[in-house]
Amino acid sequence: MSERGKEVFIGIDVSKEKLDVAVRPTGEFMSFSNNEDGISCVVDFVKQFFPNLVVLEATGGLETAAVAVLADKGLPVVVINPRQIRDFAKATGKLAKTDVIDAHLIARFGEAVRPELRPLKDQEAQKLAALITRRRQIINMITVEKNRLTTAPQWTRKDIQTNIAWLEKCLKKIDNDLQNLLKKSPVWREKDSILRSAPGVGPVLSMTLLSNLPELGALNRKEIAALVGVAPLNRDSGLFRGKRMIWGGRAAIRSVLYMSATCAMRFNPAIKKFYERLRLAGKLHKVAITACMRKLLVILNTMIKNRTQWSPVQSQKLS
Numbered sequence: 001m002s003e004r005g006k007e008v009f010i011g012i013d014v015s016k017e018k019l020d021v022a023v024r025p026t027g028e029f030m031s032f033s034n035n036e037d038g039i040s041c042v043v044d045f046v047k048q049f050f051p052n053l054v055v056l057e058a059t060g061g062l063e064t065a066a067v068a069v070l071a072d073k074g075l076p077v078v079v080i081n082p083r084q085i086r087d088f089a090k091a092t093g094k095l096a097k098t099d100v101i102d103a104h105l106i107a108r109f110g111e112a113v114r115p116e117l118r119p120l121k122d123q124e125a126q127k128l129a130a131l132i133t134r135r136r137q138i139i140n141m142i143t144v145e146k147n148r149l150t151t152a153p154q155w156t157r158k159d160i161q162t163n164i165a166w167l168e169k170c171l172k173k174i175d176n177d178l179q180n181l182l183k184k185s186p187v188w189r190e191k192d193s194i195l196r197s198a199p200g201v202g203p204v205l206s207m208t209l210l211s212n213l214p215e216l217g218a219l220n221r222k223e224i225a226a227l228v229g230v231a232p233l234n235r236d237s238g239l240f241r242g243k244r245m246i247w248g249g250r251a252a253i254r255s256v257l258y259m260s261a262t263c264a265m266r267f268n269p270a271i272k273k274f275y276e277r278l279r280l281a282g283k284l285h286k287v288a289i290t291a292c293m294r295k296l297l298v299i300l301n302t303m304i305k306n307r308t309q310w311s312p313v314q315s316q317k318l319s
Contacts, residue, residue: 008051011106012042013099014063022103023049024111029100034062039069046075053117055110057082064126078115085109118215124188128181128211135174135204136252142167178207191217194303197310200264200271200296208256209300217304224301228253230294254293261293269312271296 006025013020019032019042030045032038046054054070054077056063063079070077085102088109094101109115145164152160182188188210195206209216215227225231229249264271271292278288303310 007111008049009107009110010046010049010051010054011103011108011110012054012056012063012066013103013106014056014059014066015099016062018099019066020099020103021045022100022107023051024104024107027104029103031099034066036065039066042066043069043073043075046070047073052076053078053110053114055080055106055115057085057106068123068126076117078110078117080109080115084113084115088113124181124185125211125214128178128207131174131178131181132204132208132211133252135171135178138167138171138174142171175203178203182207182210190307191304194307194309195300198264198296198300198303199268199310200260200266201300202260202263205256205260208253212250212253216301219301221298221301224297225294228257228297230254230257230290230297257293257297258289261289261296264296265289265292268296270299 008026009024011022011024013022014034017034019034019038020029021032021042022029026049032041032045054075056067056077056079058079058081067077067079085106089095089105092105092108094105142164145160145167149157149160149164182192191210192203192206195201195209196203213224213228215224219227222231227249229251261271265275266272274295275288275292278291279285283291302308
């Protein structure tokens, strides 16, 4: 509740150069540079309203510095998926798009939807997330270069091979940096040990969850599945019953979780048995593996919540 007795919601539209700040319901608007000085001015501007919620879109990392400073100053900041804003704009008939309109729309979204505040990443978690992202980028580049190598003429093969060798060297350094970062934090070491005790969970999934899912262990099974985007959603209307599908959530986590679930279907007795039961029941492979991803995530979430190592006997209870 603001000092003036009214609820105040602030929307910040983020771009590379600017931070456009809109206040609801007063309608005030200010624009600041997206740099250290500008972010400091944003904090001073926002704090005077004692806001109930400060909402920003996830914009590929452009919002990271502003979010970190706002959170550090104790402001109730939440980062949301841009798709939610686009869908909200369509639902309210706001099809025009400018920086001013977007900022006011984000503030209006905060007031109408009131997204739940989530634990924000601390500085080390942000560093871990950045390293994980860079690791994924390097792996993609190695894959692209290896694909090129298969059809490359002899005059360019040596250059491609040199580039692959350099990228693999970079990947090795990233992996070393990730391991060193984990070793520095006793809390992360404990969580990493718990996660990797489960068959099918390797260092990549463990580090991805630690860096990109700070909510792990703090939410219930339904909430964590919905947050990652592995919970099937209804598509019904009247008498029509559509197929349940997954969408939204955190795609970066889902892609790593998919690979781990594939491995767990072979080496994790609980996941293997679960997959085989679904297939015998006539479920498609894609449906079954998505269910395995959800089951594995729920098990890991409960293990972190209870600070419990993997146990084959308790795995059914944990899920």
